[in-house]
Amino acid sequence: SQQGEEDPQALSIQEGENATMNCSYKTSINNLQWYRQNSGRGLVHLILIRSNEREKHSGRLRVTLDTSKKSSSLLITASRAADTASYFCATDAGGSETSGSRLTFGEGTQLTVNP
Amino acid sequence: DTGVSQNPRHKITKRGQNVTFRCDPISEHNRLYWYRQTLGQGPEFLTYFQNEAQLEKSRLLSDRFSAERPKGSFSTLEIQRTEQGDSAMYLCASSLVVVGTQYFGPGTRLLVL
Numbered sequence: 276s277q278q279g280e281e282d283p284q285a286l287s288i289q290e291g292e293n294a295t296m297n298c299s300y301k302t303s304i305n306n307l308q309w310y311r312q313n314s315g316r317g318l319v320h321l322i323l324i325r326s327n328e329r330e331k332h333s334g335r336l337r338v339t340l341d342t343s344k345k346s347s348s349l350l351i352t353a354s355r356a357a358d359t360a361s362y363f364c365a366t367d368a369g370g371s372e373t374s375g376s377r378l379t380f381g382e383g384t385q386l387t388v389n390p
Numbered sequence: 391d392t393g394v395s396q397n398p399r400h401k402i403t404k405r406g407q408n409v410t411f412r413c414d415p416i417s418e419h420n421r422l423y424w425y426r427q428t429l430g431q432g433p434e435f436l437t438y439f440q441n442e443a444q445l446e447k448s449r450l451l452s453d454r455f456s457a458e459r460p461k462g463s464f465s466t467l468e469i470q471r472t473e474q475g476d477s478a479m480y481l482c483a484s485s486l487v488v489v490g491t492q493y494f495g496p497g498t499r500l501l502v503l
Contacts, residue, residue, distance in 0.1 A: 306490055317481060317496040318433070363432050367490060369446075377423070377446060378492060380432030 280381045281364055287387040294351045296384040298364030299344075305367050307340055308378065309349050312361045321349070321362075354388045361385050392416070394495035396482050402501045403472055410468045411498045415484030422465050423483040423492060424457055426450065433481055439465060440487065472502045 282297045298307070306325045310318040324331045324340045324347065331338050337350040351358055361383040369376025395414045403409050415422045421440050425433035436455070437447045441462035451457075454472075459465040469476055479499050483492040 308491065310494075315479075315499075318483075318494040320491055320493055323491050365432075377435040377438060377448075378425075378433075379435065382430070382432050 281362070281384040283384060284382070285385045285387070287389065288354060290354060290356055290388055290390050292354055292388075294354050294358070294386055294388070296349045296362050296364075296386070298347045298349070298381060300347075300364075300366045300379075301345065302366075302368050304342075305369070305376075307338075307347050308365045308367065309336075309338060309347075310363045310365060310380075312363065312383070314360075318363065351386075354386075356388050356390045359386060359388050394482055394484050394493055396480075396495040396498050398498060399496060400499050400501075402503065404503050405472060405474060407472055408468065408470045409472060409500065410466055411480055411482075411500075413465045413467070413482030413484075413495060415464070415482070416493060417463075419484035419486055419493075420462070421485045421487055421492075422459055423485070424465070424467050425481040425483065427479045427481055427497070428477075436467075469500075472500075474502050476500060477502045 280299050306323055308323045309321040312318045322333050322338050324338050335352045340347045363380050363383045365378035365380045367376055397412045423438040424436040427433040435448050436451050437457050439459040442459050454470045457467045479497045481497045483494045485492045
């Protein structure tokens, strides 16, 4: 199976609720990045967490990384209808901590936020 | 500050034709990446450049695919003798080596008839 597998594949919630998406990977990584993609469009970078970090926040986003379990989670708090999109985690396992390399993506989680 | 741009945004071609896509990265970014995404899947890595040097190519990049970044700025991706299986979204991204965050363009959607 792929590096960077997201769970669940699809998530449907009501506006105002929190959404949690999980990502598992197989190899050692330098960093892990989360992206959002609206239907048929390019990817928007949300947050990058390095292998020596355990948690990062950005606005309504909270990302955790557990390198011992090779897993990450993305929490979106107080969700809005505009958060409806596909969310991908992507791992960077090459180069060094300061040298970005290829990203390996999972298949994504489709989040639907109902107004 | 302009982001990554890609042209064309859409391309329809007949099987057997050659196509070329262009990517203009964020101006100070020294790394440039190409990915391919099919419907319902995450992007798959194709190749990347640091300045004008092509540092890595995926096994997905068959002999029919070639990418260049001649002056370390914009890049082109050419597909020769297109096949229906080449239909996909082709995404370009750029980054600064010391930061690692990859910023993606809007993609070029290719349909091979």
